[in-house]
Amino acid sequence: MKQRARFSRTVVVGGAALALVLSLSGCGGASDAAGDDTLRVLVYGDAANKVEKEIVATFNKTSEVKAVLDTIPGADYQAKLQTIINSKQAPDVFFNWGGGSIKPFVDAGLLLPLDPFIAENPDLKAKFLPSVFNSAVVDGTSYGVPMRGTQPVLLFSNGEVLKKAGVEPPKTWDDLLAAVKALKADGVTPIALGGGDRWPTLMWFEYLYDRIAGPELFQKALDGDRDAWASPDSRKALSRIRELVDAGAFGTNYDSVKFTDQGSPTLLATGRAGFELMGSWEYSTQQDAHPEFARSDLGYSAFPSVEGGKGDQANVVGNTNNFYSVLKKTKHPRAAAEFLKLMYSDRFVKAQLAIGNLPTTTNTEGFLDTAASPEFAKFQYDMVKAAPAFQLSWDQAYPQSAATAMYQALQQFFNGSMDEDAFIEAMQALPTS
Amino acid sequence: MTRTAALSPDGQKVRKDGPSAIGAGRPGFLWAVPAAVFFGLFALVPLIMVAVLSFASWDGLSDPEFAGLDNWRKLLDDPVMIKSLWLSVLLTVLGVAVQTPLSILLGVWAAGHQRNRAVLSAIYFVPMLLSVAAVSVLWRAVLDPNMGVPAQATWLFGDGNLFGKQATAIGVLVFVSTWQFTPLHTLIYQGAARAVPQVLYQAAQIDGAGTVRQFFHITLPQLRNAIITSMILMVVGGLTTFDTVLILTQGGPGSDTTISAYYMYQKAFKSFDYGGASAIALLLVLVSTIISLIVVRLSGYDKMRSTMEGL
Numbered sequence: 001m002k003q004r005a006r007f008s009r010t011v012v013v014g015g016a017a018l019a020l021v022l023s024l025s026g027c028g029g030a031s032d033a034a035g036d037d038t039l040r041v042l043v044y045g046d047a048a049n050k051v052e053k054e055i056v057a058t059f060n061k062t063s064e065v066k067a068v069l070d071t072i073p074g075a076d077y078q079a080k081l082q083t084i085i086n087s088k089q090a091p092d093v094f095f096n097w098g099g100g101s102i103k104p105f106v107d108a109g110l111l112l113p114l115d116p117f118i119a120e121n122p123d124l125k126a127k128f129l130p131s132v133f134n135s136a137v138v139d140g141t142s143y144g145v146p147m148r149g150t151q152p153v154l155l156f157s158n159g160e161v162l163k164k165a166g167v168e169p170p171k172t173w174d175d176l177l178a179a180v181k182a183l184k185a186d187g188v189t190p191i192a193l194g195g196g197d198r199w200p201t202l203m204w205f206e207y208l209y210d211r212i213a214g215p216e217l218f219q220k221a222l223d224g225d226r227d228a229w230a231s232p233d234s235r236k237a238l239s240r241i242r243e244l245v246d247a248g249a250f251g252t253n254y255d256s257v258k259f260t261d262q263g264s265p266t267l268l269a270t271g272r273a274g275f276e277l278m279g280s281w282e283y284s285t286q287q288d289a290h291p292e293f294a295r296s297d298l299g300y301s302a303f304p305s306v307e308g309g310k311g312d313q314a315n316v317v318g319n320t321n322n323f324y325s326v327l328k329k330t331k332h333p334r335a336a337a338e339f340l341k342l343m344y345s346d347r348f349v350k351a352q353l354a355i356g357n358l359p360t361t362t363n364t365e366g367f368l369d370t371a372a373s374p375e376f377a378k379f380q381y382d383m384v385k386a387a388p389a390f391q392l393s394w395d396q397a398y399p400q401s402a403a404t405a406m407y408q409a410l411q412q413f414f415n416g417s418m419d420e421d422a423f424i425e426a427m428q429a430l431p432t433s
Numbered sequence: 434m435t436r437t438a439a440l441s442p443d444g445q446k447v448r449k450d451g452p453s454a455i456g457a458g459r460p461g462f463l464w465a466v467p468a469a470v471f472f473g474l475f476a477l478v479p480l481i482m483v484a485v486l487s488f489a490s491w492d493g494l495s496d497p498e499f500a501g502l503d504n505w506r507k508l509l510d511d512p513v514m515i516k517s518l519w520l521s522v523l524l525t526v527l528g529v530a531v532q533t534p535l536s537i538l539l540g541v542w543a544a545g546h547q548r549n550r551a552v553l554s555a556i557y558f559v560p561m562l563l564s565v566a567a568v569s570v571l572w573r574a575v576l577d578p579n580m581g582v583p584a585q586a587t588w589l590f591g592d593g594n595l596f597g598k599q600a601t602a603i604g605v606l607v608f609v610s611t612w613q614f615t616p617l618h619t620l621i622y623q624g625a626a627r628a629v630p631q632v633l634y635q636a637a638q639i640d641g642a643g644t645v646r647q648f649f650h651i652t653l654p655q656l657r658n659a660i661i662t663s664m665i666l667m668v669v670g671g672l673t674t675f676d677t678v679l680i681l682t683q684g685g686p687g688s689d690t691t692i693s694a695y696y697m698y699q700k701a702f703k704s705f706d707y708g709g710a711s712a713i714a715l716l717l718v719l720v721s722t723i724i725s726l727i728v729v730r731l732s733g734y735d736k737m738r739s740t741m742e743g744l
Binding site for chain 1 (some may be wrong): 492493494495513573574576577578579580592593594595596597598683685686687688699700702703704705706
């Protein structure tokens with residue numbers, strides 16, 4: 001009896017192990033089968049997902065192939081995408097930032113050229129503003145169709161807090177410094193900053209470098225000219241950043257605050273801060289979390305000019321647009337082409353406008369009145385249209401391999417643990433290709 | 434492998450080319466097969482792949498290219514790498530120093546038999562049941578400078594910039610892992626303390642030893658093996674800490690909490706330098722192995738001396 005019990009346990013344990021190994025090696029095949037009649041769409045997860053959910057639902061009403069939306073929470077999107085894009089879990093259609101962000105995928109031969117789709121349906125190209133459409137053209141071939149909208153970085157503000165301190169949205173650098181002083185005297189943090197995420201800190205560098213040195217300096221640095229970082233203009237921009245931080249504009253605990261967990265937007269919405277420099281998605285973020293505030297007190301203005309600076313004060317920084325790209329190995333190129341057509345449909349232009357996004361289709365201007373805030377939509381539209389230069393976010397413009405070291409240097413210069421020379425040296429050491 | 438092993442009907446191994454008496458009474462080789470297969474498949478094979486990859490340059494998209502010693506040379510010249518190893522060791526040492534005394538005291542206390550102790554220790558073990566990620570998210574929210582506890586208790590936290598300064602950021606990491614893992618080590622010590630023969634205490638009492646003397650002269654020496662077990666777990670856990678750093682500090686401010694395991698993640702999944710990340714991984718395996726061996730050697734654990742000797 002005892003012997004028999006022992007023997008059967010060997011069989012059970014061994015059998016279980018074998019079954020596990022077999023099921024592990026077989027799982028690839030199983031998921032393939034499940035993916036046969038679906039079009040997987042991968043997007044950056046945030047407040048804007050509600051429009052994407054709507055697009056997918058609309059698409060599924062008429063399509064044989066059903067689209068499935070996968071969202072990856074913001075900060076992890078890029079890492080997850082690059083990890084799965086060359087695997088069996090790869091999506092069919094995915095969100096990206098165009099240009100530099102898809103170049104490695106194009107080089108690795110993973111993306112489907114969209115030119116045949118466009119030849120069949122010229123609207124896939126003709127319905128979008130050419131300057132925006134072209135930022136997803138790599139080596140003369142189109143690899144992306146614009147989705148969501150253009151995302152300039154604006155100086156947002158809490159109208160009530162400003163009024164109480166007797167402050168107007170600043171037009172010049174001196175205005176900004178004066179506003180910081182007045183807000184500080186009033187007992188609020190002048191500017192909310194999610195320094196824990198680091199990319200919000202980057203926005204201050206982007207705008208000050210643009211205003212003081214013009215967009216050429218960054219372009220030179222990106223093209224591999226390391227001296228650009230050590231130029232007098234670069235040092236001037238850095239000293240202005242130092243000046244602002246030392247004036248207490250951001251308080252002292254900004255590195256413990258994040259944007260991605262609603263930290264800095266809440267500071268602005270609850271009246272504990274006067275300003276926040278943020279991409280236009282601040283609007284949809286506030287509309288989602290603090291709808292009352294978004295409607296009544298959320299103010300916005302362009303980044304102030306800096307006296308004696310070489311950059312045009314109408315220049316804009318941010319993300320030029322988001323794009324959908326299609327993977328070469330998708331089993332449903334037809335369905336993907338149909339799905340992309342929805343991006344310029346009147347209905348979704350209106351849906352994007354309703355959440356504060358600004359699509360860059362040729363018919364956008366006609367719908368501006370239907371936006372969540374028509375003034376905000378018009379303000380953005382005019383700003384982007386009139387901008388002589390639109391600087392793509394540094395972390396998107398530089399190759400991925402530079403991001404970590406860039407963030408470290410930015411954060412350390414900003415909080416004072418790294419000086420000017422060390423910062424310049426760190427930026428010079430970044431890989432540019 | 435010319436030797437043949439056969440399984441006797443009762444599952445015991447019989448060697449055909451040697452004295453059969455040696456094999457008798459011991460568990461057969463086949464018993465180890467499931468574990469060996471798993472170990473090979475999920476530990477050895479990946480380890481070998483990582484070792485190969487550490488000599489290649491690979492961004493995860495195209496095919497890996499042989500890069501010789503490039504990754505290793507870059508790594509040894511990288512100030513962040515050297516700093517990250519120091520930070521890993523520092524976090525480990527702090528973890529051991531804080532958690533060991535705490536869990537010994539709690540474990541010995543929890544080994545008592547009173548009813549209230551059972552209830553209290555049951556509550557106390559709750560953190561062990563939560564996932565590290567959930568615990569980290571929780572503490573990140575609790576310690577938010579404007580929305581969390583620091584905003585209320587400014588006399589203790591000042592401006593609440595806990596994640597923006599190296600000393601406090603490390604402090605938070607140590608605190609959160611202590612909060613999470615002390616219960617596990619307490620459990621180890623509780624079990625060991627309950628196994629101490631009561632006759633020792635009875636004898637000590639007759640000799641007139643008080644509670645404190647009993648603790649230092651009987652309990653602590655009897656816990657020797659438990660201390661070593663728990664310390665090895667702490668050292669290996671400390672050197673491979675990752676999730677708390679990922680969620681609480683992202684290695685910041687700057688690179689001030691970028692421990693090696695997190696640096697490896699950054700290299701692989703932020704910079705897409707899988708070759709460099711593999712080299713760090715291998716380095717970590719090496720360092721962990723050496724430290725574990727040192728602990729085992731210094732403590733005499735390898736001799737497997739029983740605490741029951743002389744009883």
